[in-house]
Amino acid sequence: MDAQTDLPAWRRTERQRLIAAREGLSAEQRAARNGVITALLEHGFPVLRRLIIGFCWPYRGEFDARFVIRTLRSAGARAALPDVVARATPLVFREWWPGVAMTKRVFDLPVPDGTAIVQPQALLIPLVGFDACGYRLGYGGGYFDRTLAAQATQPLRIGVGFESSRMPTIHPQPHDVAMDFIVTEAGIHVVTAGGLQRIDASESARCAQALIEERFPC
Template sequence: MEMKARKQALRKQVLAQRQTLSEQERCERSAKAVQFLMQFEDLAACKTVMVFYPFRDEIDTRPFLAHAQKRGQEVWLPYTDMENKRIIPYVYTGEDCLKLGTYGIYEPDIARCEPADVAKLDAVVLPGVAFDRSGGRMGYGAGYYDRFLAGLPGVPLLIGLSFDVQVVDEVPTEPHDFRVPYIATESGISATFPPQFERS
């Protein structure tokens, strides 16, 4: 099976599994995963962190956003530039700075938010459809995050955030796909391979 078809099949399978979680299960598992994320010392030491805003049945990152701000971290959210097929981070100051954007995801209102300086990015909490224990990550298929990471001046701390049902034996990957050294789920934080990242 060619790579594109393998990815599409796995994406369909994992999303279906995630959708089987009841609302209560999602809330409980999400709270546990985010708690582990909050307690992760390497992440707590970062000054700036880019996080995704929850969409549909993804893990609810909003408690983490509030916690990170409270402990003095600068939090960024991605804005999707559809015309140039890229994401641009903006400084998150609260939910009142958001608007409904691309794909029905809440994102920064660029008329009201300050653009972030990517040279100062210390960490990225990555969404994904599927992850594996070797650091493989598969997104939703548009490649936005891989292009964003490839354009950074340095490699920040990368942490995948998902439910356990999204961690599979093997994610089909290509040379341009970024691997993540850590995965956070409701079971804890796992190191997938020796991380190498640079902090400003």
């Protein structure tokens, strides 16, 4: 299939392929990759401990962010889950904590039931796919792209997923928004003008801190 002549169809095919590969992992493989990514997020992004963090409930075998969120909340962070209020509109984020009442919404995923709407300063964004320039292939609804486009101040954009989701390109379009960082079990990558650059946890911590200070000055 030629992506240049039928991009939506090409993306649908790639999305199906990547999700099938992810769902084909054994429970042990998924748990091991989740553990590595969780540790990378904890050590590479200490700035998250004082922020409002948007994350997603795990869906179709993707990275499970609940473990790192638990650690970050214990250190002082606040957490929020996305809520689709209408088709083709930006997401809103409702504050979440363990034990809060939840209701099922889009994709049958749970959303906090009537908690306060908050504005995340950082987002852990799930990756169906990602490319060499830091662009993300999502589930096709465009919700995160619309949400990011609507923000006057950009949150820290951390794409999280498995290394098997790496692609040469997603053929980004003008509405696609690149991540600031991509984190997989292979490591932390900062998104630069020249593409993804592998960095260690200490450099990641410095870069993330600088971006937060730039976007959310005291």
